[in-house]
Structure formats: C-alpha cells, structure tokens
Amino acid sequence: xxxxxxxxxxxxxxxxxxxxxxxxxxxxxxxxxxxxxxxxxxxxxxxxxxxxxxxxxxxxxxxxxxxxxxxxxxxxxxxxxxxxxxxxxxxxxxxxxxxxxxxxxxxxxxxxxxxxxxxxxxxxxxxxxxxxxxxxxxxxxxxxxxxxxxxxxxxxxxxxxxxxxxxxxxxxxxxxxxxxxxxxxxxxxxxxxxxxxxxxxxxxxxxxxxxxxxxxxxxxxxxxxxxxxxxxxxxxxxxxxxxxxxxxxxxxxxxxxxxxxxxxxxxxxxxxxxxxxxxxxxxxxxxxxxxxxxxxxxxxxxxxxxxxxxxxxxxxxxxxxxxxxxxxxxxxxxxxxxxxxxxxxxxxxxxxxxxxxxxxxxxxxxxxxxxxxxxxxxxxxxxxxxxxxxxxxxxxxxxxxxxxxx
Amino acid sequence: xxxxxxxxxxxxxxxxxxxxxxxxxxxxxxxxxxxxxxxxxxxxxxxxxxxxxxxxxxxxxxxxxxxxxxxxxxxxxxxxxxxxxxxxxxxxxxxxxxxxxxxxxxxxxxxxxxxxxxxxxxxxxxxxxxxxxxxxxxxxxxxxxxxxxxxxxxxxxxxxxxxxxxxxxxxxxxxxxxxxxxxxxxxxxxxxxxxxxxxxxxxxxxxxxxxxxxxxxxxxxxxxxxxxxxxxxxxxxxxxxxxxxxxxxxxxxxxxxxxxxxxxxxxxxxxxxxxxxxxxxxxxxxxxxxxxxxxxxxxxxxxxxxxxxxxxxxxxxxxxxxxxxxxxxxxxxxxxxxxxxxxxxxxxxxxxxxxxxxxxxxxxxxxxxxxxxxxxxxxxxxxxxxxxxxxxxxxxxxxxxxxxxx
Numbered sequence: 001x002x003x004x005x006x007x008x009x010x011x012x013x014x015x016x017x018x019x020x021x022x023x024x025x026x027x028x029x030x031x032x033x034x035x036x037x038x039x040x041x042x043x044x045x046x047x048x049x050x051x052x053x054x055x056x057x058x059x060x061x062x063x064x065x066x067x068x069x070x071x072x073x074x075x076x077x078x079x080x081x082x083x084x085x086x087x088x089x090x091x092x093x094x095x096x097x098x099x100x101x102x103x104x105x106x107x108x109x110x111x112x113x114x115x116x117x118x119x120x121x122x123x124x125x126x127x128x129x130x131x132x133x134x135x136x137x138x139x140x141x142x143x144x145x146x147x148x149x150x151x152x153x154x155x156x157x158x159x160x161x162x163x164x165x166x167x168x169x170x171x172x173x174x175x176x177x178x179x180x181x182x183x184x185x186x187x188x189x190x191x192x193x194x195x196x197x198x199x200x201x202x203x204x205x206x207x208x209x210x211x212x213x214x215x216x217x218x219x220x221x222x223x224x225x226x227x228x229x230x231x232x233x234x235x236x237x238x239x240x241x242x243x244x245x246x247x248x249x250x251x252x253x254x255x256x257x258x259x260x261x262x263x264x265x266x267x268x269x270x271x272x273x274x275x276x277x278x279x280x281x282x283x284x285x286x287x288x289x290x291x292x293x294x295x296x297x298x299x300x301x302x303x304x305x306x307x308x309x310x311x312x313x314x315x316x317x318x319x320x321x322x323x324x325x326x327x328x329x330x331x332x333x334x335x336x337x338x339x340x341x342x343x344x345x346x347x348x349x350x351x352x353x354x355x356x357x358x359x360x361x362x363x364x365x366x367x368x369x370x371x372x373x374x375x376x377x378x379x380x381x382x383x384x385x386x387x388x389x390x391x392x393x394x395x396x397x398x399x400x401x402x403x404x405x406x
Numbered sequence: 407x408x409x410x411x412x413x414x415x416x417x418x419x420x421x422x423x424x425x426x427x428x429x430x431x432x433x434x435x436x437x438x439x440x441x442x443x444x445x446x447x448x449x450x451x452x453x454x455x456x457x458x459x460x461x462x463x464x465x466x467x468x469x470x471x472x473x474x475x476x477x478x479x480x481x482x483x484x485x486x487x488x489x490x491x492x493x494x495x496x497x498x499x500x501x502x503x504x505x506x507x508x509x510x511x512x513x514x515x516x517x518x519x520x521x522x523x524x525x526x527x528x529x530x531x532x533x534x535x536x537x538x539x540x541x542x543x544x545x546x547x548x549x550x551x552x553x554x555x556x557x558x559x560x561x562x563x564x565x566x567x568x569x570x571x572x573x574x575x576x577x578x579x580x581x582x583x584x585x586x587x588x589x590x591x592x593x594x595x596x597x598x599x600x601x602x603x604x605x606x607x608x609x610x611x612x613x614x615x616x617x618x619x620x621x622x623x624x625x626x627x628x629x630x631x632x633x634x635x636x637x638x639x640x641x642x643x644x645x646x647x648x649x650x651x652x653x654x655x656x657x658x659x660x661x662x663x664x665x666x667x668x669x670x671x672x673x674x675x676x677x678x679x680x681x682x683x684x685x686x687x688x689x690x691x692x693x694x695x696x697x698x699x700x701x702x703x704x705x706x707x708x709x710x711x712x713x714x715x716x717x718x719x720x721x722x723x724x725x726x727x728x729x730x731x732x733x734x735x736x737x738x739x740x741x742x743x744x745x746x747x748x749x750x751x752x753x754x755x756x757x758x759x760x761x762x763x764x765x766x767x768x769x770x771x772x773x774x775x776x777x778x779x780x781x782x783x784x785x786x787x788x789x790x791x792x793x794x795x796x797x798x799x800x801x802x803x804x805x806x807x808x809x810x811x812x
Contacts, residue, residue: 142679271677271689273548274703283677283703286692295701297680297689 002030003071003114004055004218009033009046012112012216013230015104016041019093021113026071061219065193066208067118072111078238080388081127084263085111085237087381094377109233109262112216118192119208121160121183124388126212130160130185131302132239132260134232134253135169135246140278143169143246146270148176150243153299155182160211162187162238164231165200169245169253174207183211185238189231190223191215214238229255236260241306243268244293247281254281261291266305269293341389348374349382353391362395408436409477409520410461410624415439415452418518418622419636421510422447425499427519432477464624471599471625472614473524478517484644486794487533490669491517491643493787500783515639515668518622524598525614527566527589530794532618536566536591537708538645538666540638540659541575541652546684549575549652552676554582556649559705561588566617568593568644570637571606575651575659580613589617591644595637596629597621620644635661642666647712649674650699653687660687667697672711675699747795754780755788759797768801 003026010017020042021029032038033046034053062069070077089110095101104110117123133151135143151161151173161177163170165186177184186207190196192215195204207213216234217227232252236242236259244267247253257267269286272279285293294305345353355372357363365383369376383399386392392399409432416423426448427435438444439452440459468475476483495516501507510516523529539557541549557567557579567583569576571592583590592613596602598621601610613619622640623633638658642648642665650673653659663673675692678685691699700711751759761778763769771789775782789805792798798805 142681146680270680271685271692271701272679274552274676274678275548279677280703283701286677286701287707295677295689295692297686301693 001055001059002026004058004069005030005034005053007069007112007114007116007216008053008055008058008218009049011045011230012227013108013110013233014045015093015108015110017045018089018110018113026073026113058218058220061193062116065118065219067116067192067213067219070115070117070123071113076117076122076124077115078123078126078388079384080124081130081238082111083381083385083388084265085109085233086384088263090377090380109237109259111237112234114216116192116215116218117212119212120210121185121212123185123212123214126160126162126185126238127240127388129158129306130162130239131306132162132235132242132256133169133173134163134235134242134244134256135173136248136251136253136278136281137166137168137170138248138278139168139172139246140272140276142272142276143278144172147172147245148179150245150270150299150302151176151184152180152182154302155180155184157299157303158182159303160185162235164188164228164235165196165203165207167197167200171200171203173245174203178206178210181210185212185214187231187235187238188213188215188223189217189227191217191219191221193219194222196223228252232256233259236263236265239265241266241268241302243270243296243302244282244285245270246272246276246278247285248277249280249284251281254285257285257293267291267293268296268302268305270297271295341391344389345385348378349385352379352382353386356392356399356401362398362400364398367398407461407465408432410464410475411436411440411459413475413518413520413522413622414459414461414464414624415455417451417636418633419514419516419639420451421499421514421516423451424495424516424519432479432519464626467599467625468522471524473522473598473619473625476521476523476529477519482523482528482530483521484529484532484794485790486530487536487644488517489787489791489794490671491515491639492790494669496783496786515643515665517643518640520622522598522621522624523618525618526616527591527618529591529618529620532566532568532591532644533646533794535564535712536568536645537712538568538641538648538662539575539579540569540641540648540650540662541579542654542657542659542684542687543572543574543576544654544684545574545578545652546678546682548678548682549684550578553578553651554585556651556676556705556708557582557590558586558588560708561586561590563705563709564588565709566591568641570595570634570641571602571609571613573603573606577606577609579651580609584612584616587616591618591620593637593641593644594619594621594629595623595633597623597625597627599625600628602629634658638662639665642669642671645671647672647674647708649676649702649708650688650691651676652678652682652684653691654683655686655690657687660691663691663699673697673699674702674708674711676703677701747797750795751791754784755791758785758788759792762798762805762807768804768806770804773804 033050092104096103131154147169154161155177160183161173162185163173165188174184184207192213195201204213232255236256242257242260244253244257260267269282286295296302351372351374355368365379369379390402393402439456498510502509537560553575560567561583566589567579568591569579571594580590590613598619601607638661642662648663648666650659650663666673675688692701702708757778757780761774771785775785796808799808
C-alpha cells in the first residue's frame with residue numbers, strides 16, 4: 001500500500017523522494033508525506049497529491065486490469081537489472097553530499113520506488129539476457145525491417161527484447177520478438193490500462209500474454225512528456241545492452257543510449273544509408289570520441305557485445321531459449337549456474353561475496369566491509385547484484401549466503 | 407632512359423630490384439641488369455626481359471600518346487606523397503637485414519622506380535590535399551551516388567580525388583570530381599594507352615584534361631591481376647586519406663585500405679544498410695579492434711579526418727580550391743606557408759630540419775644525424791618529406807636548406 005501511495009504521490013525519478021524513502025523506509029516515508037511532516041524538498045514534490053492520492057483505488061483499478069504492484073521487497077523485483085541504477089544513484093548523491101557534484105535533479109538515474117506490471121513474465125529474470133531495442137517513431141521501412149529481424153533473432157535465442165511500445169522501431173521490435181514466440185517487455189510512460197498510442201492496445205495485450213508490461217505510474221496515468229524521459233532510464237536499465245536501430249539527430253532514442261552509457265552498459269548502433277536522416281543519430285553515436293557505440297550488423301554481433309556473461313550463458317545450453325516466465329534468475333539453480341553467476345561478477349563483487357563468513361550466518365554491511373576489505377560504498381553497491389543473482393539473501397539483520405551458494 | 411628500362415624490365419614492386427637500384431643508382435643498375443651482371447635475386451626478376459626491353463620504343467610510344475616519364479630526379483615526382491612508402495620500405499628492409507622480420511616480398515610497400523603520366527596536373531602537388539576514393543566494381547546505386555557526391559564535394563574544395571578508373575565506385579568518384587571542375591588522378595594497372603576497362607577511354611581522356619593519368623607500367627602493358635595489387639599501394643600512397651565507399655567482404659578496396667593503414671594514413675569508411683553485402687566490408691573496417699576505420703557521413707567529416715595540416719590549409723584561403731596544376735607544394739611559397747609546412751612535421755622531422763647548419767651549407771646524411779641527434783635511419787626517412795615540402799633541396803653532396811626556409 002505504501003508503494004502504491006509513493007508511486008502516485010510524486011512524478012517518477014524524484015531525487016528528494018527517493019532519498020527520503022531510502023532513509024526512512026516505505027511505511028514511515030508514506031505516513032510522513034501523507035501527514036505533511038517532511039522536509040521542504042520532499043514537500044515540494046509531494047504536496048500536490050499527498051491527500052488526494054488514493055492507493056486503494058489505484059490497487060483496485062490495477063486488479064481489475066490484471067495489473068500487479070512490485071516493490072523491492074517483492075521476489076520478482078529486478079534487483080540485478082537495477083543494481084547499476086542503485087549504485088549510480090548512491091554514488092551521485094554521495095558526490096553531491098561531498099560537494100564534488102551538483103545536486104542530482106529530476107531525471108537522474110535513480111531506481112523506481114515501485115513498478116506496476118502486467119503479464120506472464122517474471123521481471124526479476126530481465127537484465128540477464130535482455131536487450132533494449134530503441135529508435136525513432138518516424139522510422140523508415142529499413143529501420144522497421146531491422147528492428148523486427150533483429151528482435152526476432154534475439155528472441156529466438158532466448159533474449160528478452162525491452163522497448164517502449166511506441167510507433168516505429170519500438171513496435172517493430174516488440175512484434176519481432178512476439179513473432180518468434182519469445183518474450184518482450186514493454187515499458188510504458190503512462191498507466192498500463194491506457195495503452196499509448198491507443199492504437200497499440202492489441203500490442204499491449206499480446207505482450208502481456210508472452211511477456212510483460214511495465215510502468216512506474218499507477219493505472220489511469222497519462223503519458224506526459226516528462227514521464228517518457230524518466231521511462232527511458234528504465235528501458236536502459238532493463239537491457240543488458242541498448243541497441244539503437246534508427247535515430248535522427250535529436251531522437252529520444254539517443255537519450256536512452258545516454259542512460260545506458262551512464263549505467264556502464266554497452267550501446268550498440270545499426271548503421272544505415274548516410275542519405276537517411278533516420279540513421280544520422282546512429283552514426284553520430286558510433287563516431288563519438290568517448291565511449292562510442294559499437295557498430296552492429298547482425299544478431300550474432302549484438303550477442304557478442306552483450307558481455308562475456310551473456311555469451312557464456314548462450315553456450316550453456318538450457319538457459320538459451322528459455323523465456324523468463326520459466327523460472328527465476330538462471331544463476332541460482334545449480335552449481336554450474338552458480339559458477340556462471342560468480343563468473344559474471346566484477347572483482348569487487350567477488351571480494352564481497354568471498355567476505356561472507358560461511359553458511360547461514362548473517363552479516364551487516366559494515367561487517368562485510370571489514371571482512372571483505374572493500375569500502376562500505378562498494379559493499380552497498382555490490383549487495384543488490386549478489387542478491388539479484390540469488391547468491392545471497394536478505395536476513396533479519398543484514399545478509400547471508402543463499403543456500404545454493406553456501 | 408634508365409628509368410624507362412627499369413620500369414619495363416621487371417614487374418612493379420619488386421623488392422630485390424628496388425634495393426639494387428637504391429644501392430647503385432639508376433644508370434649503373436640498368437647497365438648491370440642489361441649485361442646480366444647482377445645478384446641471383448635481381449636476375450630472377452629481370453632475366454625474362456633484360457635483353458628484350460626496349461626503352462626507346464616505350465618512350466616513343468609514350469610520346470605518341472602524350473605520356474611522359476617521371477623518376478625521383480624529376481621536379482614533378484611526388485616526394486611528399488611517397489615519403490611514407492619510402493620510409494616503410496627502408497624500415498622493412500632494415501628489419502629483414504637485422505633478422506627481426508621475414509624478407510620483404512613482392513607487393514610490399516616500396517616506392518615505384520618510375521611513373522608514366524599523362525595529363526595537365528602536377529603530380530608533385532598530390533598528397534597534400536588529396537583523398538583516395540575506392541570501392542567495389544559491383545557497386546550499388548547508393549554507393550555510386552555517394553562516391554559521386556563526395557568526390558564532387560571534395561573537388562569543389564580543391565581536394566584531388568585519386569582512384570583506379572574501374573567500373574562502379576572508381577568511375578563514379580572520377581566523374582564526380584570532373585563534374586565539379588576539379589582534379590582527379592586515375593592510377594591505372596596497365597599502360598596508359600590501354601584504358602581498362604576499354605569502355606572507359608572517354609573517362610581516361612577527360613581525366614587527362616583536368617587531372618592526371620598515372621601508371622607504373624610502360625605503354626602497351628596489359629592490366630594483369632598482380633599489377634592491380636601493386637597499383638593499389640600507389641592509390642593509397644597518393645591519398646592523404648583513403649575513403650572506402652562500398653566494399654564486399656573480400657573486395658580489393660580492403661586491400662587499398664590495408665595499404666593506407668600500413669602507411670599511417672587515415673582510413674575512412676562510409677556506412678550503408680546492413681542488408682547490403684556491398685557495405686559489409688565498410689562495416690567490418692569500422693568494427694576493427696586495431697586501427698578501425700573512421701565512419702564518415704559527409705564531405706566535411708572527410709576533410710576533418712584528413713589531418714590537421716589539411717584542415718589548416720583549408721582555412722588558409724588561397725590553397726583551398728587550387729588545382730594542383732596551379733603550382734608546386736603550397737608550403738614553400740612564403741613565410742606563412744613555410745610555417746604551415748613546419749607545423750605539419752613530426753618531432754623527428756623537425757629535429758632533422760633544426761639540425762641543418764644555417765643558410766646554404768650542404769650536409770650529408772651522416773652529418774645531419776650527428777647535428778640533429780636523430781638516428782641515421784630516421785634522417786633518411788625524414789629527408790624526402792622535407793624535400794617534398796620544399797624546405798630543403800638536394801645539393802651536390804647531401805642536402806641544404808631551401809632559400810625560403812633559410
């Protein structure tokens with residue numbers, strides 16, 4: 001209920017609200033906001049709706065539309081996919097508090113407080129083998145052909161295609177994945193009961209059957225412009241890589257690519273004729289001096305650039321071709337899968353995992369910092385990754401190794 | 407006469423012949439070959455034609471066809487453009503002799519011993535503001551359009567377009583430059599009196615009117631396969647950069663790009679639809695892990711990637727738009743131009759130039775090595791560059807500063 005209230009009371013990606021909730025927890029934060037007993041910066045982004053927000057009505061509307069609410073406390077929360085968002089947000093807030101960076105503004109890379117979802121898929125599995133496919137609404141026939149073909153090929157190989165459900169590249173990407181019998185995640189800027197564009201109601205329904213609809217906004221919300229921008233960070237976060245199929249010079253798809261870059265995720269771009277304005281943004285991404293996008297011409301190249309963990313899983317057999325509805329994170333389902341998960345960790349995360357004191361004893365973040373020799377900030381950033389991979393679980397006080405990893 | 411004989415007696419790019427001529431000079435080398443008094447490796451590449459070669463007949467045929475012969479002793483020899491070839495060849499031979507590299511084979515990057523040219527342009531000016539435009543013979547309409555448009559734009563800005571006169575991209579490049587009233591250099595694999603393909607006789611004639619035809623082979627020579635490969639090194643060497651417009655996976659244009667890379671020249675590639683096999687080679691070049699080609703989408707980008715010296719000249723006013731027939735190297739015609747030339751030098755070449763002992767006194771290579779503190783091999787490599795830029799001139803014994811630089 002607190003999650004539903006918080007998702008209604010402020011616009012998405014509000015930094016003061018996120019910080020307030022991080023500090024006080026969902027229940028306390030929601031009660032304080034409802035009572036108007038909050039710092040000025042939280043009040044300013046919640047005042048307009050703090051008494052009018054009606055989470056019970058939103059939850060009832062959700063239920064009528066087959067929509068469910070997820071918060072980080074839910075098993076199906078995509079901890080793994082959002083670990084980079086979480087780490088980036090904490091780092092930026094810490095930098096602001098240390099005075100080395102301006103105060104984070106709206107639209108920063110902060111995790112959502114809650115998500116409304118509809119469909120058969122499991123969101124927690126997204127981010128392992130997933131690619132965000134983005135591009136212009138005013139796509140060319142070439143762009144739509146490529147989006148559809150690539151998404152078909154990715155879905156055939158068990159890769160989840162994440163996109164925004166818009167006209168043009170988005171729709172072609174969803175349809176390609178669905179045509180392959182694969183899984184597609186559609187992240188909407190408005191409420192899931194209000195397909196946008198409205199002509200895409202059938203696309204929404206088909207996506208819910210084979211995959212998932214996701215939105216940060218409760219049912220009934222209109223897709224405002226600002227919500228598209230904050231929505232784009234979720235598309236980037238839910239993809240292990242972001243593939244830009246077609247984009248004009250000032251396309252919103254470049255915004256998604258920028259988020260992916262900031263999250264440390266590979267940005268891939270499909271070239272096209274230099275005579276096409278719709279490929280100009282892709283070419284610009286490839287030409288960047290710093291962190292250029294990788295030029296890709298085939299599904300195989302997309303898979304190769306998604307990182308070694310992806311490629312290893314591809315070779316691993318059963319994981320390939322498995323839609324996310326078939327189970328949780330592949331990594332937690334056996335010794336070989338555990339090894340895969342371990343292999344996918346960076347050095348810091350491995351150190352943190354190695355710092356756990358044997359089976360079943362729970363430790364706090366501060367203890368882990370001492371045991372692993374890693375700074376507390378790194379420990380905090382690594383924990384959601386380890387949790388998302390099923391290697392550790394939250395305990396009453398702190399964390400402990402999951403049974404599979406002990 | 408010795409140049410004409412040497413250009414007939416062996417196939418182009420023969421390493422033993424080049425080394426023999428470097429050691430003994432043109433006259434002595436030619437006489438020794440004619441007499442059969444040469445080391446085995448020189449004999450093996452000259453024996454077949456050493457008595458039959460008829461330089462007087464070749465020169466007469468050339469004269470009848472408006473073709474003239476150039477050797478490094480001629481004012482119009484492109485020392486500047488060939489400096490990288492010269493340096494690469496010397497380095498590789500030295501590495502071979504030092505035992506750190508296999509013996510250089512045919513097709514290595516060695517300078518030509520002589521060139522047959524026809525047309526109004528001055529070859530010595532090529533290489534300052536020039537771009538080699540290469541691509542597939544089986545080009546698509548898109549590729550031909552781009553080759554023609556880019557070459558038109560480059561020629562409009564006073565850039566010489568260098569290509570091979572073949573069907574497809576080559577022809578479109580030449581025609582684009584000619585249509586702009588600019589200068590185009592066509593490097594042929596066979597004799598200049600034998601246009602190849604034969605349907606391109608009119609293209610050859612028009613190119614000779616506005617630019618230059620160039621070949622390493624004397625009149626009457628057929629365009630054999632091996633001659634295309636050795637011809638490609640000259641196209642790469644005559645371009646300040648090499649632009650690949652369209653190329654399939656195993657296109658000869660990739661061979662030209664490889665030569666350009668080996669010479670340290672920028673390789674630029676135009677992207678295209680990933681559905682087009684004719685763009686696959688361009689995409690592969692851009693994807694290379696080592697020394698990838700730069701993706702270019704416009705004439706302005708081509709100019710920007712041609713190196714700062716080019717861009718400076720572009721901003722310099724008179725040099726821009728000047729066809730090479732209008733004068734020698736731009737750098738030697740005044741203090742500002744001298745500064746441009748100086749600025750374009752690398753550190754070693756500047757040291758060598760700084761080592762010259764004031765006005766008019768000539769020095770040998772060994773003296774310069776001592777005066778500049780640079781190894782003799784570096785001095786030898788730098789001298790043609792300085793000479794090509796008009797900063798120094800050959801003296802009776804060694805070199806001296808040119809009057810403009812003293």
